[in-house]
Amino acid sequence: MFVAVGVVGLLVGALTAVVVRPAGTDATAGPSAAVADVPSSPAAAPTGASPASSPVVTTPAPTVAPSSTPAPTPDPTLPPGLTQADVDAGLRSTKIAASAGGRLVVVPGSTKSPGIGTVHTVRVEVEKGLPVDGEAFAAFVLKTLNDPRGWGADGSMSFRRTDGDADLRVVLASPDKVDEMCAPLKTAGEVSCGRGGHATINFKRWVRATPEFDSLTVYRQYVVSHEVGHLLGHAHEHCPGAGKLAPVMQQQSYQVAPCRANAWPHPSAKD
Known part of the structure; x- marks a missing residue:
């Protein structure tokens, strides 16, 4: 039965x-x-x-309430719209303008070289009118350059900051100023360059990075390492293979895939 x-x-x-x-540029x-x-x-x-x-027995279908993730509570100690990583990189605002007037201001002060080998002096400059804390930006730049995974990982070089004559200049500038300083290279108000003794970083990219990067901090470390790499004599490189770390001299602002994003000349180096 x-x-x-x-x-x-x-x-x-x-x-x-x-x-x-979820929708997104990388989907x-x-x-x-x-x-x-x-x-x-x-x-x-x-x-x-x-x-x-x-x-x-008849059981009614259960009612499933839509799940919702509460918005993170803003940190009252930070400027509106900024994260701690933004502040550490020198940002005071994420507002971007095509031009900031064109006048460059040297960040005052100097630091000692933390390493051995050839010491490269670096002068850090910021275009006046940009919402940037020059001291914080300069500290980020030198920390990146002297990172154990940086250009001096093999002990051949290190970097120290000066506000006088220097071997290298690292400049944070508006898109229009970048186009002026990078010519005849075509930066089109979008990207950065390293030429003529200066690594000129586009403020738009410093704020937003590019869709190729999930981390703003990693992109900021990359663009400093990459553009200074040109000043040290390094040319562009290509992705060595799918799934591998991109060389720091790969043009990762345009495309990382099929490699993985990488900010460092010597990513496997340790303290």
């Missing part, structure tokens, strides 16, 4: 779930797919029970 089955399993089996892929997979929940098998009635003794 076969036993009649209740409608509980049928009602539960009617529920479906939809998986939606390369196909369209979102609807995925149906597999209904559980209905329980068998006890042996010997008669159909009349099996009550039919």
Whole structure:
């Protein structure tokens, strides 16, 4: 004898779930797919029970409240719209203008070289009118250049900051000023350059990075290392293979794939 089955399993089996892929510039997979929940098998009635003794119980479909992630609480100690990483990189605002007037201001002060080998002096300059803390920006630049994974990882060189004559200049400038300083290179108000003794960083990229990078900090470290690399005599390189770390001299602002983003000349070096 076969036993009649209740409608509980049928009602539960009617529920479906939809998986939606978040939109984004790096989303390369196909369209979102609807995925149906597999209904559980209905329980068998006890042996010997008669159909009349099996009550039919109707269970209403559960109401599923949409999940929501509360917005993070802004840190009252930080400027509106900025993270601690932004502040550490010298930003006071993320407002971007095409031009800031064109006048460069040298960040005052100097530091000692932390390493051995050839010491390169670096003068840090910021275009007046940009919402930038020059001291914080300069500290970020020197910390990047003297990182154990940086250009001096093999002990051949180190960097110290000066506000006088210097071997290298690192300049943070508006898009228009970058175009002026980088000519005849075509930066088009979008990218940075390293030429003529100066590594000129586009403020737009300092604020936003590029879609190729998930981390603003990693991009900022990369653009400093890359543009100074040109001043040290290094040319552009290409991705060595899918899944490998990109060489720091790869033009990662344009494309990282099929490599992985990398900010360092010697990424495997340790303290």
